Amino acid sequence: MKFFPGHLEQGEQKEILSQLVSAIDQAPFFVPRMPKTGKSFSVRMTNLGPLGWVADKEGGYRYQSTHPETGQSWPEMPQKLLQIWDELTGCPVPPEACLVNYYATTAKMGLHQDRDEETFDAPVLSISLGDRARFRLGGKTRKDKTSSFELSSGDIVMLDGETRLAYHGIDRVLPHSSQLLSGYPEHFPDGGRINLTLRRVTAYSPTR
Numbered sequence: 001m002k003f004f005p006g007h008l009e010q011g012e013q014k015e016i017l018s019q020l021v022s023a024i025d026q027a028p029f030f031v032p033r034m035p036k037t038g039k040s041f042s043v044r045m046t047n048l049g050p051l052g053w054v055a056d057k058e059g060g061y062r063y064q065s066t067h068p069e070t071g072q073s074w075p076e077m078p079q080k081l082l083q084i085w086d087e088l089t090g091c092p093v094p095p096e097a098c099l100v101n102y103y104a105t106t107a108k109m110g111l112h113q114d115r116d117e118e119t120f121d122a123p124v125l126s127i128s129l130g131d132r133a134r135f136r137l138g139g140k141t142r143k144d145k146t147s148s149f150e151l152s153s154g155d156i157v158m159l160d161g162e163t164r165l166a167y168h169g170i171d172r173v174l175p176h177s178s179q180l181l182s183g184y185p186e187h188f189p190d191g192g193r194i195n196l197t198l199r200r201v202t203a204y205s206p207t208r
Contacts, residue, residue, distance in 0.1 A: 001137060001163040004088065008154035013129055013180055016080055020100065020129075020194065021184055023048055023075035027067050029102055035060040042107040048098040049077040051201050053116065061116045063097060063201050077198075084127070085198050088158060091122045095198040103133065103193040105175040111138060111146070111167040114159070114199065122200035123160035129153050130193040132177040138167035153178045153193075170195075 008016070029044035038057035047053060051063040052074045066073055077098050085095050101109070114124050128151045135157065138146035148171060151157065159166060173193050181188040 001166070002088075002158040002160065004156040004158070006152070006154050007088075007156045008084075008127070010154070012080070013154050014183075016078060016127075016196075017129060017180060017184070017194070019078040019080070020196075021187055023078075024100070024187060026075045027052075027070065027072065029100075030054075030067070030069050033057055041109075043101045043103055043109060045102065046100045047074045048081075048100060049074055049096055051097045053097055053099050053199075063116065081127075081196065081198060084156070085125055088156065089123050089125060089160070091200065093122070093200060093204045095122075095125070096201040097199045099195075099197040099199070101195045101197070102188070103131070103170065103173045103195065104190050105131075105173055105192060107170075107192070108172055109170040111136065111142065111169040113140075113165050113167055114197075115165060117199060117201045119200060119203040120164050121204075123158050123164065125198040126157045126159070127196040127198075128155045128157075128193065129196070130178050130181045130188075131191060132174040133193050133195075134171040134174075136169050136171050137163070140165050140167070142167060150174075153180050 027046045032041045032055040054068045055061045132152050135151045136148040138144045181191050
């Protein structure tokens with residue numbers, strides 16, 4: 001795992017957030033559901049890029065090119081996110097999906113692996129915006145020891161190599177620890193946190 005604390009300055013965070021708000025107007029947040037039980041996630045989400053991650057009882061975890069409720073294609077990924085990917089990952093191909101997870105004050109994410117992709121050669125890049133959150137990282141099995149630390153707005157985490165399939169999650173959000181989202185009360189009435197997760201989905205040749 002690589003950790004880039006405070007990588008994005010305040011102005012860069014606001015720039016990305018402004019572009020996200022426009023994208024959310026095109027592809028509204030939806031509530032993913034657990035495949036086996038149909039239970040709702042506590043986060044709401046949408047996606048950017050050619051592919052988007054969705055989850056429901058009928059189809060399970062998967063990537064698809066359209067919004068599950070509107071049937072429309074996902075908005076394009078902002079150029080700034082692609083620049084960050086190029087700068088930090090060294091991956092020879094661009095990401096194909098950017099998951100936009102919105103954590104309201106009580107939302108959390110249980111320990112899980114990112115393993116719905118065709119390839120694990122590319123890293124997973126995670127960008128935090130808004131309220132601080134307690135991030136938990138484990139090993140390749142649920143039984144492995146875990147550790148946790150806080151993520152602040154502008155921090156970036158990269159899971160790569162040995163940690164690409166590490167279990168990880170968000171224990172809790174620290175409400176009102178950032179004012180970044182307060183400028184958009186119609187989209188984020190309770191403030192909260194946004195996590196952007198950039199992923200490569202399809203396989204590629206390392207020589208490309």
